[in-house]
Amino acid sequence: MKKKVLSTVTLYSQRCKSAKELLEKEGFEVIEYQGDTVMTADEIKAVGKDICGAIIGCDEWNEEIFQACPNLKAIGRFGVGYNNIDLEAAKRHGVKVSIATGINADSVAENTILLVLASLRDLVNLDNAVRRGEWVRDSTGRIIRNKVYGLVGFGAIARYVAKLVKAFGPARIIAYDKYPNYEEAEKLGVEIVDFDTVVKNSDIISVHVPATPETYKMFGEKEFKAMKDSAVFVNVARGSVVDEAAMYKALKEKWIARAATDVFEEEPTPKDNPLFELDNIVMMPHMCGDTWETFEAVGLFSAQVIIDVMNGKDPKNWINK
Numbered sequence: 001m002k003k004k005v006l007s008t009v010t011l012y013s014q015r016c017k018s019a020k021e022l023l024e025k026e027g028f029e030v031i032e033y034q035g036d037t038v039m040t041a042d043e044i045k046a047v048g049k050d051i052c053g054a055i056i057g058c059d060e061w062n063e064e065i066f067q068a069c070p071n072l073k074a075i076g077r078f079g080v081g082y083n084n085i086d087l088e089a090a091k092r093h094g095v096k097v098s099i100a101t102g103i104n105a106d107s108v109a110e111n112t113i114l115l116v117l118a119s120l121r122d123l124v125n126l127d128n129a130v131r132r133g134e135w136v137r138d139s140t141g142r143i144i145r146n147k148v149y150g151l152v153g154f155g156a157i158a159r160y161v162a163k164l165v166k167a168f169g170p171a172r173i174i175a176y177d178k179y180p181n182y183e184e185a186e187k188l189g190v191e192i193v194d195f196d197t198v199v200k201n202s203d204i205i206s207v208h209v210p211a212t213p214e215t216y217k218m219f220g221e222k223e224f225k226a227m228k229d230s231a232v233f234v235n236v237a238r239g240s241v242v243d244e245a246a247m248y249k250a251l252k253e254k255w256i257a258r259a260a261t262d263v264f265e266e267e268p269t270p271k272d273n274p275l276f277e278l279d280n281i282v283m284m285p286h287m288c289g290d291t292w293e294t295f296e297a298v299g300l301f302s303a304q305v306i307i308d309v310m311n312g313k314d315p316k317n318w319i320n321k
Helices: 017-025 041-048 063-067 087-092 105-120 123-131 156-166 182-188 195-201 221-226 244-252 292-310
Strands: 003-007 028-032 051-056 074-077 096-099 148-152 172-176 204-207 232-235 258-261 281-283
Touching: 003 041, 017 028, 017 292, 041 063, 051 292, 063 087, 074 292, 087 096, 096 292, 105 123, 105 156, 105 204, 105 232, 105 258, 105 281, 105 292, 148 156, 148 195, 156 172, 156 182, 172 195, 195 221, 221 244, 244 258
Parallel strands: 003 028, 003 051, 051 074, 074 096, 148 172, 148 204, 204 232, 232 258, 258 281
Antiparallel strands: none
């Protein structure tokens, strides 16, 4: 009987063809999620008893799920965030978890700039107006040049953003990180400052921190009120980092000018999310890292994680030792 690997990644055969071929070449049978959102707990449990490995997206993996997967040995996270995985539960059940650190940095960084520019130039509203047959000429945008660009978090993605931002000629690029890499900051011409300095002085802020107890709702009413009223705020990190109710209030009452987010406190976000009422926010369904190039690279990485563990090797980027 072939060893079975579950992929909860949408359209895995299309997006990760090379990875699937690699797994099959190594003797694995790939069970693919057939939906188009996030695989549910019941759907995972229905196939859990047969799998030795899992390549997972944003679906929840907790004690209940691990109990339903008694033969599971390895998880390859299709990305870098792991707040959806109970690492201690995984460890108790003998499951090694690896994340694709840095592999999707270019895709997320490029999408960050996309959201910044779309916000500065009111792109979505103008596009919608043209589609309605309206020739709107009363919207005046802004540019990045001579602005202060603030980074919250200074990991691989944020550093790639800094490289891209430099081409636009900002006045300064400033960054806050709990464990700053001063050497990389100097190379990129980035000033390491404290959190409050980024919040108060930036014209544009993009967020690139993991979901941890320390970063939970690190952006609330206090932080939004401290920002410039012309500020653009972009969250491509995790939904838990931002108090959505506070962001809604900040946009509604014009404490800040605009926002863009790829992530939400609850995903999929409810259809009655108040943010949908606003015209000064651009939203995406947690897809900043979703490019063909990223799927190819991360797909191969996560497949190799499964192969290595099942061959008795330690996987790369193993995070629950």
